[in-house]
Amino acid sequence: MDRIPILKMGEFLLVTIQVDMHDQLALQLQEDLTQRISDESAAGVLIDISSLDVVDSFIGRMIANISAMAQVLDAQTVVTGMRPAVAITLVELGMSLEGVHTALNVERGMTLLRQKVAAPGG
């Protein structure tokens, strides 16, 4: 079965979603990612969704959930590279992903993640 690879970079985990997310894949990612955060005791997670161009409310909720779960496991989460169409869709669906940190691209996301880890709660 397809899996979304989770890469380890220092104290951070890097997830880039390069394929169309279907529900099963999202659930699998949630499972894998929480496991990896706990195994590696990662300080932060960066999820790059710049290749994702179709979202539905389920995927939107999964992104919010994964972020909240990582938070519970004491890892900061940043979602990067969301496309305009995806952002508009999520807003129209009424999901503004309040608790999720966002950045324009992976580079900015990494900077943000480092800041968040250095000053938690900020």
Next chain:
Amino acid sequence: MPSAASPRIADLIAKNSKSLLDEWLAHQRKSTATRSDLIGDSELAEQSKRFLAAFETGVESGTLDDTTGDEWADARDLLSEISRSRATQGFSPTETASFVFSLKQPIFDLLRREFASVPQQIADETWRMSRLLDQLGLLTTQAFQQTREDIIMRQQQELLELSTPVVRLWDRVLALPLVGTLDSARTQVVMESLLERIVETGSEVAIIDITGVPTVDTLVAQHLLKTVAATRLMGADCIISGIRPQIAQTIVHLGVDLGAVITKATLADAFAIALKMTGATVTSRSSAG
């Protein structure tokens, strides 16, 4: 007997086409509806000549009570083309339609001359020709209307594009000055163009300036909040500026919660905050030195 008469009428028109054209042109030139200020004489003559030829073809076919068939395709196409060009030249619908209606006079004159001895036939043929030309005239009005509607549609589209300029104020700072009423369609365009520009320029801060928005109701506030939320999802911050005192009052009275949004009274204040957020500082040279 109409069936026997129709070829005769076609023959008549074909035989007299030269004089018909001359009379028609003379008639059009006299009429104020021709608008010689908008259309050149040679162009008018050319259009009249081509239409008369197409009209002859149509009459030749013998179907005089129905202009929707293939026999009249040439005439219809030509009329649509003429109406379109006149609509863009600035003719009124009346002036456009009178192009066809003015053909009645020379044709009726011709009928009167040819059938002078048979009043009954004059009446019949006049009625048939009149109906035929009425149909063609209505066609020009319809084509004219269509062209105007196309123009209006295009202008609306252009207005929509013009009304949403996203400007780059500084490195990684965008501004979107909104002017005029915000409706759903416009908000969509505003949101899209803002988000596209954020990606293009890699901006971190977007300032939406609503100084030019006359009223803010719950719907507009909703649209603004959506735009702010979408901007945040993209990883940029959004500041709303240019909130006039009345609008601030309205927003609070409406119970709209703008608590999560950074709001500033003027664009200058918003810009100062934006610079701070991107890590830039502005110092005055005299005070520094």
